[in-house]
Each structure stands twice: as structure tokens, then as C-alpha cells.
Amino acid sequence: MRSKIVAGNWKMNKTLTETNTLLAELTGKLPDTDAEVMVAPTFVNLAAAVQDVKSSSIEVIAQNMHFAENGAYTGEISADMLLDIGVNTVIIGHSERRAYFGETDEILSKKIISALDKNLRVVFCFGEELEDRKSDNHFNVVSNQLKNGLFNLKPEAWTKIVLAYEPVWAIGTGETASPEQAQEMHSFIRKTIANEYTTKIAEAVSILYGGSVKPANAKEIFSKVDVDGGLIGGAALNADDFIAIIKAI
Numbered sequence: 001m002r003s004k005i006v007a008g009n010w011k012m013n014k015t016l017t018e019t020n021t022l023l024a025e026l027t028g029k030l031p032d033t034d035a036e037v038m039v040a041p042t043f044v045n046l047a048a049a050v051q052d053v054k055s056s057s058i059e060v061i062a063q064n065m066h067f068a069e070n071g072a073y074t075g076e077i078s079a080d081m082l083l084d085i086g087v088n089t090v091i092i093g094h095s096e097r098r099a100y101f102g103e104t105d106e107i108l109s110k111k112i113i114s115a116l117d118k119n120l121r122v123v124f125c126f127g128e129e130l131e132d133r134k135s136d137n138h139f140n141v142v143s144n145q146l147k148n149g150l151f152n153l154k155p156e157a158w159t160k161i162v163l164a165y166e167p168v169w170a171i172g173t174g175e176t177a178s179p180e181q182a183q184e185m186h187s188f189i190r191k192t193i194a195n196e197y198t199t200k201i202a203e204a205v206s207i208l209y210g211g212s213v214k215p216a217n218a219k220e221i222f223s224k225v226d227v228d229g230g231l232i233g234g235a236a237l238n239a240d241d242f243i244a245i246i247k248a249i
């Protein structure tokens, strides 16, 4: 059985004080669930966040990392730095990293390889833009992102991979892919992986949906057979909303 996961990507939000407050609320209200619950605060608050969730089942994860082991990369963060403070999972390839920080498939592939080398778990994000969907090119775009990011990996590496399908047109826009659109793409992703690797690997990988998941639509999206959870942006910044989404799974 593959893991159900609800992950909150806090992006560039929440000061240290706000981080402590939100995590106190989340740990206090966390429902009993089989799902893995993850939160990704900003780098500067990661170490404090790890301490905040120590006595709960919430996992603190990172929003990004650099591919180099260390060195002259001003402003960057390495895998070892994350591991050393107790962070064992990293988001790689978020569309905002691709769009605003020039992260290409080639850079992302290097990051994935470095993260896996260090035994970090990777939440790999990908998804088409609105024009791709309008021109009926979305399956093509997604299969290329999968191929460029992941298809050089050895089969064993897939136990450390979580996928997050995030159509760019649905991120932060209030617009959500319909549950049918999400299911259609998730099923395509699983088939693409099965063709490249094995059905066993494809069936074992968790595929999250991201893009304006809210308490009001979470249950319907999560009810789809190939949707194993969500990567949540805006709604993860409010404890009650995030808790409601966790309950929906």
C-alpha cells in the first residue's frame, strides 16, 4: 500500500514566531490519521520547526536544496545541512523554482541525484502551464518532465521518491484541476512510470496533487484512486484549513 501524504508548502511565509505558533496549533489539533503529514517552512526556521514537532508525527521538510555538496554557492543550502538539523525530505522542482529562479530540468536532475545520494527523500514537483493544456500538449510536457527528472534513476531509488503533480495554472490561482482532470493525469503518470520501469514501482509511488487544494475541494480530489494526497500552498498557512484537509484524506 502506498503512503497517503498531506504536505504543506509554506513558501516565503511565516516568521519564526509565526512558525512556532502555527506548529503549536497543528500539533495540538492533529487528528488521528494514517496519512503522513509534512510541513515545509522557510530554511531559516527549519531547525526551530524540527524542535517544535518533536513529540508529534509531523515531519518538517525543506522547500529546496543545492546540488553541490558544499562550497562557494552564496545563499544556497546543502543536503548535509538539512540532514544535520533533522530534515530528511526535500521538495525539488516546484514550479516557482522553475519559473522565477531558472531551475531547468537539468539542474533539477542534479538536485535529485544529490539528494538521493545523501538518502534524502524527494518530493518532485512538475506540471504543465495553461498554454500546454489549451494546446492539448499537457501529457507530453508531463512525460518529458518525468523523463528528464527521474528516468535516469535506478529502480531502487524510487522508494525515496514522492511525486507532486501541480498544474501551474492551478497554483495560487484559486483554480483547481477538476477531480477528473487530476485522476486522468495521475493515471497517465503511473502508466508512464510502469512503461519505463515496472508496474510494481508505478503502483508503489505516491502521487500528490497540488494547486488550490482547500478544505472545500480536498475530499473529492483525494477520493480519486490515483491521487494519494496533496501538496498544499495557501491553505497550509492556516491551522484549521490544513487540519480540515488532513481530515479529508
Ligand code: PGA
Binding pocket: 009, 166, 170, 171, 172, 173, 174, 210, 211, 212, 213, 231, 232, 233, 234, 235
Ligand atoms: P496553492 O499552492 O495550494 O496555494 O495553489 C500549491 C503549491 O504551490 O504547492
